Amino acid sequence: MLKTLGKICRTGIITELPPLSDESLRVVDALQSRILDVLGRALCIRAVDAGSCNGCELEIQALNNPLYNIEGLGIRFVASPRHADLLMVTGPVSKNMEVALRRTYDAMPDPKLVVAIGDCGCTGGIFGESYATCGRVSTVIPVDVAVPGCPPSPRQILSSILTAITKAVPETSRLRQNV
């Protein structure tokens, strides 16, 4: 126990806090305030692998490490699509995953956002369209933001979340007024 506590103290808080002049990291600051403005609560993401090679999953998982510390920004990955605001999809959509992806999308409450991750999610990538894949994610469900890369870096994935949030503003505010 002492060793564990000692290690925690020695590690300290290593989450990267950017200086204000760092453009690429300012995205993170802006991201947090936008989420608060738009949603007024944590953003919940449901990740679905619709047929990827698992490379993109590794970089999405990295967002949870203490250097990116995505939960510290108010963003959380959730286990059910019914709890999610944003659907993050990787891979060319395999025909064998097409129904499952549609059902996951349908299970999400409105308004819903979709981010397609990686070259495969954007265009079908190296696998293309074939007897076994539908290619890009947008052939199966509507996509708000697509992030290229093989795999894209955690920082690129973070900034894609911001882009999706920005697009969502009008519809979300409208819904709020209705409530």
Added chain:
Amino acid sequence: MALQRWFQRAAQNSESNERSGIAGAPNVLGLAVSREEWQQAAEHVATGGGRLQALWASRDREGHDIVRVAFIAEQGVLVLSLEVPATEVHYPGIEQWFPSANRMQRAVADLSGLRSTDPDTRPWLRHAAWPESFHPLIDTHAPISPSVPVIDSYPFTPVEGNGVHEIPVGPVHAGIIEPGHFRFSVVGEKVLRLEEHLGYTHKGIERRFTEFPLLNGHRLAARVSGDSAVAFSWAYCQALEGMAVAQLPNRATWLRALALELERLANHLGDLGAIANDAGFAFGLTQFSRLKEELLRANEKALGQRYLMDFVVPGGVRADLSSTGVRFLIDSIESITPEVNELRAIYDDHAGLRDRFVGAGVVTPTLAAQLGLTGLAGRASGQAFDLRCDLPCEPYGDLAPKKTVRSEGDVAARVAVRFDEVTESARLMLQILRELPAGPHHVAISLPDDGCLGVGMIEGWRGPIFLALEAGAAGMIRRCHPHDPSWQNWPVIEHAVIDNIVPDFPLINKSFNLSYSGHDL
């Protein structure tokens, strides 16, 4: 020794007939056999302590359907070929000696239309997206797909009895992981039976290979399973370079070994954190994901990529490593290793972790041998096999890695093997970085002849990666079959969870951490 005779016959055969030779990985011999010999050889390999590495089918230049099997034994690798005439309905299955052959034979039926004598004729990779009459590796036209996606109904084996109920899980899982379906039959919390249904990430990789030029196929190979990109692309290049009779400069093979060990280290660090997290110890995930991120950033700084997707290329490696890069990687590895040792002491002393790890998901060495458990998980269950030690390719002969073997076969053993391999990988990398031979990192290679067959075998972090490559006309790929060790290990998880409680499944599953994409192809 009945097994020895098959190797002798194959050796004589390759001396007398050069065309039947198989290039690529060290100690690979090929032999064409008859129906009777096919099963006889399988029996002799099984009784002689050999293991099944891969089973696949292809159609050769003349239009003959051939089913092939690769066995590994002490003597090396034996690739048997059996021609299946169109008049024969079934080729003889080998599942009675090698249970893991069951799914491989079903995949062959789905993709190539050749059926084995195995009574289990359920489809495996084919769900409902294309008709049974369409065989992606044989038929060149596009299948007539249903206009509306159809829901697949897979005939799971039902378990009946008082109080038995089923829990279906997947294909979409709760975490950020790949898709697959698990059907648990349980009483209370205890698992009576688990049946897996995979194939959800099937994206037609083997057919896609035939649209690639030989000199570009390594890019697709690297994306068979993204976490094993170096291992798959190296296996591809090994097969191709063997066929092209290319002699690689030492610096190229040493840099490949460096990349392979970096891949092993990154994955082991990730798993050591994630396994502890599944046992409720979030501290482990935080610490190990931090170390993994540091390593990936070192990769990017020294080699230009966080994940080394296209680092291994035909003829060598894509980019040389500068002396600054060498120093940078040495510093990074030297800073990570003592931290891993410190964390290992914390894991070993933690009563709660030990309680969850020890005795969970046990695969005894006897069961492991019967089912053909391989790779890292195999070494945690007494299966002392590591390609780097037992059939080393260059430069592993010079590096002489130490093999880690344990016999407990539980989650704790799979964690311990990872810790030992992290230490050994770090030692190998430091040796590589300090003794890196000078010279070019790449040579041009020529195109192999139409009809050549090559085999690549590389010990990835998960286990032995196998790849068979056939050259086609005009510099194209005729057939490429990549094989991930997950094929052998997935069925073993069904046994490992029996009598465990459902909440321990994620922990047990993570301790194997098998590939879906590498299996589904």
